[in-house]
Amino acid sequence: MNPSGMQRTVVAIKKYARDWRWNRIAYLLILPALIGTAIVHILPMISSILISFRDLDIFSLQQWTKAPFIGLRNFIDGFNPVTTIGQRYWRSVLNVLIYGAVTIPVGYVIGLGVALLLNKKFVGRTLVRGIVLLPYILPDSVTYNVWRFMFQSRIGIVNKTLLALGLIQEPLVWLVGKYSMIAVIVASIWKGWPFGCLLLLAGLQTIPQEVIEAATIDGAGPWQRFRYVIFPYLKPVTKTLLLLNVIWNFNAFNQFFIMLGSDPGIQTDVPSVLIHRETFQNFHFGLGSAMSLILVILMMIVAAVYLRTLRVNKSMEE
Amino acid sequence: MAGILNRKRQQVLGRITIYLLVLLVLAMVLLPFLWMLSGSLKTTLEIQGADVMDPAKSPRWWPRTFTFENYIEANNTVRILDYFKNSLIISIGTMISGVLLSVMAAYALSRYAFRGRGVYVMSLLMTQMFPGVLFLIPYFVLFVWFKTLTGIPMRDTYWGMILTYTSFALPFSILMLRNYLESIPREIDEQAALDGCTPWGTLFRIILPLSKPGMAAVGIYCFIMAWNEVLFASVLTGQYTKTVSIGLLEYITTQQARWAQMMAACVIVSIPVLILFTIMQKQIVDGLVAGATKG
The missing domain is CATH 1.20.5 (Single alpha-helices involved in coiled-coils or other helix-helix interfaces)
Structure with a gap:
């Protein structure tokens, strides 16, 4: 090692030593959480990758390290649209995209509308603000079981209401077959919009009243005020909210599993339910791991495209 | 005019x-x-006998005959009170360990500019993105493996579930609490140090008492998260630790649909979260907004 290299090393070591002396407590404090996250996040993630290369089933489960190594077989099976499972997998990805494409915008619009409403002054506003959060705080298992009850064909209130309104002539079968996606979407929107409303309302409250008053004096109508004054303030919240929603909806499990059960048929299969079934009912642990890794990659692509689009928009605005 | x-x-x-x-x-x-x-509050007969096509038997908002029987019967057909106890133990355990770990990590993140801080925060955010099933499979496999190697059971145990839920509550809890701690002025720390407080003393005597509302919000977030979880509970719990979320599904079997009892059980299951939320509404809302938008 040449002298200057040595010097540099010494300087680096000194820097690390100083960092350690200064921040010793920080490291000690963060250590439990760090070890915790390492054990519970990083270790499973690595094992997930290792499992996905193996043919792990109920017999080899006791010691997964002894399961036969089969290379990329699981990924090929999961990816290949020709096999039954591959076909169902891609269909499930399509299903969840359709589900998100309806649920997210509708939920956002309702949340935004209600947030604008709750930002106005009226008697009992605080109480109403608390009540609208009810769908959000009710446990998923409760919410979706109640909706499952409401969507029952013969005894459900949804069919009764639709019949009374004359929208249908015969009671529909909601939870099996072609209408089941609609049922899940309705329940998910009901459950999901208050969270958006909460964030948007917080965003609305950061807008200085003078700005809106100034716009009114300048003759801006309600729509112009919203479009050019209010909405720009809500943009950062909207971006975060949509990103969170894209991620959450891509991983949707509870609503489908509770309302439709673990094998809802190809029209309403979503990746999480499919993987859950393939792994814990058919005991194809390797295949399940491979499919969930593909899911992560797909989601990262979606998130990256989303973030890229935002950045492009931003640079165009500037 | x-x-x-x-x-x-x-x-x-x-x-x-x-x-x-x-x-x-x-x-x-x-x-x-x-x-x-x-x-x-309806009788099973009323619900099962209902028919949307028959005006005389059409389902109604107002029960034809009121009964509280479902609330008693709900525990006779499904062991819902046992599941309630399991959920309570797991949720409180998650709350305690979640608050302890996240308060330490959040304090370090908000007060020290140590190496790897950015990477750590980034990795916390990343874990929020991944689908639950990605973790569920290795959890199950590793739990079984651990049992094979050491003889200590993990699946269907309280500590296994508490560990699982703490790990999933941690990232958001840490970020939420860090935002809260950052709202406590640093001058307070400095003043404490000038007065001869050690960093540990500052944390325990000054910062912790000041951050009680933030810790309460995080604790309730952990509790509600554990109480509501479905995916992991569907695989990792069994007869000893089954939680209410999964227990509710038992009212509907292929032979029998006990909707009235299930609705009664749904009411019972909702009560703890509703109470917690009503008491702590402001803190939870502020915490959620900050955690989601500033993270």
């Missing part, structure tokens, strides 16, 4: 519209909730 009157009338109309819209929103939110309550 006419102009003023016109304006006045417009204002009144505007008021009325607002109240009508508020009523509409309330109806949208409350109707499913009321359907749950009404279902829990």
Whole structure:
């Protein structure tokens, strides 16, 4: 090692030593959480990758390290649209995209509308603000079981209401077959919009009243005020909210599993339910791991495209 | 004069519209909730005998005969009170370990600019993105493996579930609490240090008491998260630790649909979260907003 290299090393070591002396407590404090996250996040993630290369089933489960190594077989099976499972997998990805494409915008619009409403002054506003959060705080298992009850064909209130309104002539079968996606979407929107409303309302409250008053004096109508004054303030919240929603909806499990059960048929299969079934009912642990890794990659692509689009928009605005 | 009157009338109309819209929103939110309550008070005969095509037997909002029997029967057909106890133990365990770990990590993140801080925060955010099933499979496999190697059971145990839920509550808890701690001025730390407080003393005597509301919010977040979780509970719990989320599904079997009892159980299951939320509404809302937007 040449002298200057040595010097540099010494300087680096000194820097690390100083960092350690200064921040010793920080490291000690963060250590439990760090070890915790390492054990519970990083270790499973690595094992997930290792499992996905193996043919792990109920017999080899006791010691997964002894399961036969089969290379990329699981990924090929999961990816290949020709096999039954591959076909169902891609269909499930399509299903969840359709589900998100309806649920997210509708939920956002309702949340935004209600947030604008709750930002106005009226008697009992605080109480109403608390009540609208009810769908959000009710446990998923409760919410979706109640909706499952409401969507029952013969005894459900949804069919009764639709019949009374004359929208249908015969009671529909909601939870099996072609209408089941609609049922899940309705329940998910009901459950999901208050969270958006909460964030948007917080965003609305950061807008200085003078700005809106100034716009009114300048003759801006309600729509112009919203479009050019209010909405720009809500943009950062909207971006975060949509990103969170894209991620959450891509991983949707509870609503489908509770309302439709673990094998809802190809029209309403979503990746999480499919993987859950393939792994814990058919005991194809390797295949399940491979499919969930593909899911992560797909989601990262979606998130990256989303973030890229935002950045492009931003640079165009500037 | 006419102009003023016109304006006045417009204002009144505007008021009325607002109240009508508020009523509409309330109806949208409350109707499913009321359907749950009404279902829990109906007799099984009324629910099972209902028929949307027959006006005489059509399902109604107001029960034909009121009964509280479902609330008692709900525990006879499904061991819902046992599941309730399991959920309570797991949720409180998650709450305690979640708050302890996240308060330490959050303090370090908010007060020290140590190496790897950015990477750590980034990795916390990343874990929020991944689908639950990605973790569920290795969890299950590793739990079984651990049992094979050491003989210590992990699946279907309280500590296994508490460990699992703490790990999933941690990232958001840490970020939420860090935001809270950052709102406590650093001058307070500095003053404490000048007065001869050690860093540990500052944490325990100054910062922790000041951050009680933030810790409460995080604790309740952990509790509610554990109480509501479905995916991991569906695989990792069994007869000893089954939680309410999974237990609710047992009312409907291929032989029998006990909707009235299920609705009663739904009411019981909702009570703890509703109480917690009502008490701590402001802290939870502030914490959620900060955690989601500043993270």
